[in-house]
Amino acid sequence: MSKQQLFEAMTTAEPTFADIAKDIWEHPQLGYSELYASDLQQRTLRDAGFHVTANIGEIKTAFVAECGSGAPIIGILGEFDALPGLSQAVSPTLQPIDEHAPGHGCGHNLLGTAGVEAVIALKAYMDEHNITGTLRYYGCSAEELLSGKTFMARAGVFDDLDIVYTWHPGTFNMTTNLAMQALSSVEFFFHGRTAHAAAAPHLGRSALDAVELTNVGANYLREHVPDGSRIHYQITNGGLAPNVVPDNASVLYFLRGKNRTEVDDLLRRLHLVAEGAAMMTETSVTVEIKAGCYDTLPNMTLNEVMYANAQLLPDIAYTAEEQTFAEVLQQNIEPSVVAGSKASMAQMGFVEAADLAQGFQHIPQMFRMPMPGSSDIGDISWITPMGQIMTTCAPSAVQLHTWQATASFGSSIGMKGMHYAAKIMAGAVLDSFTDSTIIQQAREEFDRNRAGITFKPAIPDDVQPPKPVVS
Ligand SMILES: [Zn+2]
Numbered sequence: 058m059s060k061q062q063l064f065e066a067m068t069t070a071e072p073t074f075a076d077i078a079k080d081i082w083e084h085p086q087l088g089y090s091e092l093y094a095s096d097l098q099q100r101t102l103r104d105a106g107f108h109v110t111a112n113i114g115e116i117k118t119a120f121v122a123e124c125g126s127g128a129p130i131i132g133i134l135g136e137f138d139a140l141p142g143l144s145q146a147v148s149p150t151l152q153p154i155d156e157h158a159p160g161h162g163c164g165h166n167l168l169g170t171a172g173v174e175a176v177i178a179l180k181a182y183m184d185e186h187n188i189t190g191t192l193r194y195y196g197c198s199a200e201e202l203l204s205g206k207t208f209m210a211r212a213g214v215f216d217d218l219d220i221v222y223t224w225h226p227g228t229f230n231m232t233t234n235l236a237m238q239a240l241s242s243v244e245f246f247f248h249g250r251t252a253h254a255a256a257a258p259h260l261g262r263s264a265l266d267a268v269e270l271t272n273v274g275a276n277y278l279r280e281h282v283p284d285g286s287r288i289h290y291q292i293t294n295g296g297l298a299p300n301v302v303p304d305n306a307s308v309l310y311f312l313r314g315k316n317r318t319e320v321d322d323l324l325r326r327l328h329l330v331a332e333g334a335a336m337m338t339e340t341s342v343t344v345e346i347k348a349g350c351y352d353t354l355p356n357m358t359l360n361e362v363m364y365a366n367a368q369l370l371p372d373i374a375y376t377a378e379e380q381t382f383a384e385v386l387q388q389n390i391e392p393s394v395v396a397g398s399k400a401s402m403a404q405m406g407f408v409e410a411a412d413l414a415q416g417f418q419h420i421p422q423m424f425r426m427p428m429p430g431s432s433d434i435g436d437i438s439w440i441t442p443m444g445q446i447m448t449t450c451a452p453s454a455v456q457l458h459t460w461q462a463t464a465s466f467g468s469s470i471g472m473k474g475m476h477y478a479a480k481i482m483a484g485a486v487l488d489s490f491t492d493s494t495i496i497q498q499a500r501e502e503f504d505r506n507r508a509g510i511t512f513k514p515a516i517p518d519d520v521q522p523p524k525p526v527v528s
Pocket residue numbers: 163164165200225
């Protein structure tokens with residue numbers, strides 16, 4: 058009964074948070090430079106009576122907002138960074154607002170705002186009902202660069218949490234029982250000697266040759282790595298001109314695998330490849346680790362608490378305009394992608410694999426099923442038990458990191474999914490404050506599943522987070 062009061066208060070407050078999410082969507086900024094979103098969220102939380110600590114882990118845009126005191130300590134994770142080149146209007150056809158600008162193609166404008174929405178409602182409810190404990194919102198920077206939370210974790214801000222909840226915008230509503238991959242991002246910088254490429258090539262030592270030989274070596278390495286590993290690279294500096302033997306060249310790698318141990322070993326082997334390339338070309342190499350995160354360790358106990366709360370809420374209702382938006386948007390996606398996505402949704406039991414998926418799925422057999430892709434939330438899931446859901450914020454078949462996703466996450470469809478997620482997280486947090494068996498069971502499961510592994514940041518101590526780029 059009383060939880061319905063919380064949900065009703067949240068329904069009343071929805072327009073305020075839709076405005077915040079839209080405002081962030083209209084001001085997309087890349088990781089470590091999300092000053093607009095971070096400031097807006099910090100201001101909103103301070104105005105609501107939260108104590109805000111900024112500059113976490115030397116990251117200008119990372120912050121923690123807290124209210125209450127004492128045990129238990131429960132957190133909600135938020136993000137707010139955008140992706141490069143994904144600018145797009147709220148339109149079901151391709152229509153960039155600014156061709157080269159970033160856009161919220163992963164919906165982090167919704168992700169962070171739902172957390173703010175949930176904690177502000179919870180604070181009011183906890184004050185009124187004398188519920189004790191500490192509630193936190195984590196404003197996490199640079200998820201798309203897969204490192205913001207790692208730097209924050211290195212600063213120790215998650216260490217005293219009893220449990221944490223989070224979510225991600227998606228194309229259906231479900232608990233996230235999946236295990237994303239561990240990752241390391243590493244850049245190799247080769248240093249050689251310039252020479253006239255035609256007149257005196259024998260005097261040059263090409264850093265670009267070293268980059269190319271590293272890539273050849275990595276491509277041979279592929280055959281001899283554990284199944285499911287991923288190796289991808291981008292040449293970040295290929296020299297300045299064909300007629301100058303390049304003295305400097307660099308290549309950036311992403312390495313992914315089932316867990317931290319696998320990725321650490323891939324990193325060790327790739328290092329050897331780069332050193333071999335430097336030896337062959339008589340160049341030298343320096344190495345910078347850019348990011349390193351863990352695979353995600355889902356917590357079934359907390360996911361079930363979230364699922365139970367989803368059961369208390371009505372399905373999201375869509376207007377005729379929203380249905381039309383979804384249909385037209387899908388017409389702008391490759392038909393085989395739409396068909397494949399709908400087939401797999403139907404298989405998972407979503408209602409008629411609708412354009413806008415309703416209902417809420419909890420699929421226990423998917424527990425810890427490997428899922429391609431990585432996130433720095435993986436780090437947090439090895440520090441404290443983490444519950445996570447996805448909600449429908451875009452029509453089915455829309456892929457994250459596309460213009461179709463940017464369009465959806467700025468639309469009322471995205472906002473509805475955000476409010477739904479905020480309520481589920483708020484309900485789950487409230488349950489966790491009032492029923493101590495939830496935290497106890499979640500931690501027992503966490504200790505069992507992590508099997509003695511203790512989180513240790515995969516970014517070396519001397520690597521500092523990037524500074525904001527102000528354009
Ligand atoms: Zn994302």
